[in-house]
Amino acid sequence: MKYIDEFRDKGLARRLAETIAAEAHPGRDYRLMEFCGGHTHAIFRYGVQHLMPPNLRFIHGPGCPVCVLPMARIDHAIALATQHDVTLCTYGDLMRVPASERRSLLKAKADGADIRMIYSTQDVLRIARENPERQVVFFAIGFETTTPPTAVAVKTARAEGLTNFSVFCNHVLTPSALQTILSTAGPDGVQLDGILGPSHVSTLIGSRPYRFVPERFGVPVVIAGFEPLDVMQSALMLVRQLNEGRCEVENQYTRAVSEEGNRKAQALIEEVFRIRPEFEWRGLGFLPNSALALADAYADLDAEQRFPVEIAPAKEIKGCECPAILRGVKTPTECKLFGNPCTPDNPMGSCMVSSEGACAAYWSYGRFRDAGAASRQPPAASHQPPARG
Numbered sequence: 055m056k057y058i059d060e061f062r063d064k065g066l067a068r069r070l071a072e073t074i075a076a077e078a079h080p081g082r083d084y085r086l087m088e089f090c091g092g093h094t095h096a097i098f099r100y101g102v103q104h105l106m107p108p109n110l111r112f113i114h115g116p117g118c119p120v121c122v123l124p125m126a127r128i129d130h131a132i133a134l135a136t137q138h139d140v141t142l143c144t145y146g147d148l149m150r151v152p153a154s155e156r157r158s159l160l161k162a163k164a165d166g167a168d169i170r171m172i173y174s175t176q177d178v179l180r181i182a183r184e185n186p187e188r189q190v191v192f193f194a195i196g197f198e199t200t201t202p203p204t205a206v207a208v209k210t211a212r213a214e215g216l217t218n219f220s221v222f223c224n225h226v227l228t229p230s231a232l233q234t235i236l237s238t239a240g241p242d243g244v245q246l247d248g249i250l251g252p253s254h255v256s257t258l259i260g261s262r263p264y265r266f267v268p269e270r271f272g273v274p275v276v277i278a279g280f281e282p283l284d285v286m287q288s289a290l291m292l293v294r295q296l297n298e299g300r301c302e303v304e305n306q307y308t309r310a311v312s313e314e315g316n317r318k319a320q321a322l323i324e325e326v327f328r329i330r331p332e333f334e335w336r337g338l339g340f341l342p343n344s345a346l347a348l349a350d351a352y353a354d355l356d357a358e359q360r361f362p363v364e365i366a367p368a369k370e371i372k373g374c375e376c377p378a379i380l381r382g383v384k385t386p387t388e389c390k391l392f393g394n395p396c397t398p399d400n401p402m403g404s405c406m407v408s409s410e411g412a413c414a415a416y417w418s419y420g421r422f423r424d425a426g427a428a429s430r431q432p433p434a435a436s437h438q439p440p441a442r443g
């Protein structure tokens with residue numbers, strides 16, 4: 055398949071692995087954070103870590119929108135569906151994320167709440183059109199990548215006069231999370247030598263917004279595609295920057311990312327949303343200017359204003375290490391609940407539910423079992439779909 059096979063080529067992977075091994079200085083560490091869960095899954099699915107020299111380590115970042123959503127927002131969504139009898143629509147992976155008291159949207163649905171799984175914002179609009187007697191709320195979630203479809207849905211609802219449509223907005227912004235990770239790096243936080251920047255997010259925001267990372271924190275960034283050879287080439291670009299004493303933003307994912315990003319989508323987002331003064335992230339706390347809400351011109355479509363709810367303070371699952379994993383200071387296997395009882399069939403935390411979660415990646419590809427015995431075999435060609443992010 056064009057644009058897939060050539061980024062999973064076995065011979066190229068072998069040559070890249072040999073080049074990285076030859077160029078990585080044995081006397082130093084290369085601690086590279088992949089911001090996106092999509093990268094984490096590419097690394098685990100194709101065994102990329104096993105192709106790296108022992109002193110080059112990938113550290114998993116917070117780039118999974120489901121994982122970083124705090125439990126209070128799931129509690130809030132359940133309260134919307136149960137306290138106001140609305141039809142709540144959202145994507146499949148959110149349905150199973152544990153809320154307080156081991157509740158979830160799926161359990162609330164089983165108890166009778168009208169909660170529906172959708173595949174796109176067009177599904178939500180259709181449900182609103184077909185059910186004019188029902189209030190339909192879209193539980194919107196995602197980084198910058200998924201924000202434009204929400205904006206289009208909001209504008210469509212306004213144009214059609216759909217007064218029974220509203221949005222519970224949970225869109226978050228990548229640069230704020232990066233800044234927090236880097237501000238807390240050091241002896242008590244994660245130690246980082248370089249960052250693999252997001253793929254899909256960067257198609258929208260471009261490479262320019264990452265300039266503060268080398269300028270203020272002295273950490274190089276390479277924006278990386280989601281295929282295994284993308285990740286390996288990006289790792290090599292970071293190794294070269296570090297070896298040569300350079301510290302800049304480079305773009306490996308040139309087939310999709312430009313410096314300025316998608317201006318049309320950016321203008322749409324600026325029209326429909328405003329930046330929240332602060333927003334809570336699981337593991338990172340309340341971050342300033344880190345999330346979006348509907349702009350004043352669309353405030354009548356804001357579900358938080360239309361349907362006030364009362365919720366008790368959220369109760370985190372005892373023993374779940376998702377917050378530390380999302381900061382990059384622990385790995386999933388350092389959680390005592392990993393594998394027993396926490397598995398994708400019985401998730402205790404968001405990182406085991408999401409298709410981009412680090413715990414799900416460790417479990418699904420089983421590489422935690424052979425962590426001490428790296429095979430160093432290049433990845434076989436595969437036709438698995440690329441990760442979303």
Ligand code: SF4
Nearest residue numbers: 375376389396403413
């Ligand atoms: S293994 Fe489960 S309980 Fe442990 S951090 Fe991951 S999601 Fe949380």
